[in-house]
Amino acid sequence: MTQVLTANRLGDGQVVFLTADGNWSTAIGDSLVAADDAFAEELLALGQRAERECEVIGPYLIEVRQEAGTIEAVAIREAIRANGPTVAYGPA
């Protein structure tokens, strides 16, 4: 199962993804992808450390699909969480 690590940034609550350089990005496409469970577990441990360090909250792994250089969440919920509401909002 191909996975990436996601969480919410503590200060502003934004959805973020762990990147290869150990930072957090709001774009799922920037994610560091774990191709196997063992590597995914390592990502999760990094996320838990970032949680202890008050960078993010609630880190967890999600399944993704990689196609033509893009990374997309498999589950609808995670896709909406990654890409934002599917409906327009705010001023017209």
Next chain:
Amino acid sequence: MYRYDEFDHRLVNERVAQFRRQVARRLDGELTEDQFKPLRLMNGLYLQLHAYMLRVNVPYGVLSTRQLRKLAMIARRYDRDYGHFTTRQNIQYNWVSLEDTPDILAALAEVEMTAMQSSGNCVRNITADQYAGRAADELEDPRVWCELIRQYSLLNPEFAYLPRKFKIAVTGSPNDRAAVAVHDIGLRMHHDDNGRAGFEVLVGGGQGRTPVIGRTIRDWIEPEHILSYIEAILRVYNLYGRRDNIYKARIKILVNALGIDKFRELVETEWAALRGGELTIPEEEIERIERYFAPPAWETLFDQGEAMRAQAAAEPEFGAWLEANTAAHKAPGYMIVNLSLKATGHEPGDLDADRMDRVADLADRFSLGELRVSHRQNLVFADVRQQDALELWRALRELGLATPNIGKLTDMIACPGLDYCALANARSIPVAQDISRHFTAVDKLHAIGDLTINISGCMNACGHHHVGNIGILGVDKQGQEFFQLTLGGASDQHAALGDRLGRALPQAEVPAAIERIVDCYLDLRAADETFLDTYRRVGIKPFKAAVYDDTAEVRRVA
């Protein structure tokens, strides 16, 4: 409306300062998320699917224009230029940051607003008829009692950790617009033979995964005893309500488990000890609160019905709006005006910051500087002079807030659903948008008449689907969104839970299914029957056939 006294101001400001320190400690790492979460929830701050969400109380749905302008400022400065009005007559901001929240709460405190107890296992915002104090059919103004209950329940230490959240609604009209029968406590005001007011108390109503219509625990209680009686109910619930299973923790489960008679016995025993004690509301206190809600100095006006009918004849769009979006006021020459937040394709209940400001300007000009939020996620101007109707309609039309659909099929309640909510299984807003784009013909909407559609994105039922005339529940089937329809629900004085129609449908099929249901009703209805009347007379069978039985469809079309 009620205005804070020095104690209210101090209490709210102290709470803001306290939360500011708690946020700082969280950001510094002195508090873990597990320690902090209950503290932020007590201040209305959730973590939703995309970001933090702040739920701000609008006590019993009453807003001054000063408050609305502050809400607009908050939307603009701290959020993404909009807010979402909810079924508890509150407003939610979907994109606030934790760092900004203390400043937002301080801004709210300046206009006597808070987010306290908008979340957590406590008494939530007390809701009321959005026409309170103005409706022609009203017996008593429920806001007086809502305010007394609000003050009584705010930061009441005995009820800070109830088994689960607790919702109270009050109606002072025999036509229940506040859905009191689906509340933990619902209060209906009546008059006795001498014209004296009293309460009928309903208990154990609710929606969620176990929907229950509340039952009358007491058919009459004098107003001065209402707080002690509520306290007796809360005590019994606090003591015996389940805390081991979140799904069985609401008072409705306790009332069902004990039976209403046993539950009543426990409450009456508790009340016998409380009755006449310190919770008896002194007459001066009732009068003091009543003064805040005293009717404004209405002008002496004559009914303009005839003039408005002439204007409507000249401008049919105005006529359609007049018919659907206005209600009878108790003062001659005045009317109640609903602002529809359900324009075609719009997200139910959302309003952007600029229009909040424009609405505030209009409320100052046309409705004595006040407005209301309805539990059906619309806004209300409660004191409009009939002679201003046409001008107000033109102004509202320009803002896109005059869609003539209040109480009609496209006036849908919808929860935020999977587009925003961490608990949802399916999206609600796109379904509402699809339906509203499917039914755009005003003539048809008006021919269909009063019909409520309520949409929830999961079984927690925030979109009130159980009590929609047509209910729509989003379900997850192997990772796909499907929608389960129910028929026959109602939240008024004849409250009922909807009956399940049949197998769940994919989103694309929902509008056509609604159309088949509606056409079936139009075929079957007698004279003046509403959808609900017809449904109650003929039952679910013909509707089931209309939606699922293709041969029936072929026969009907032929």
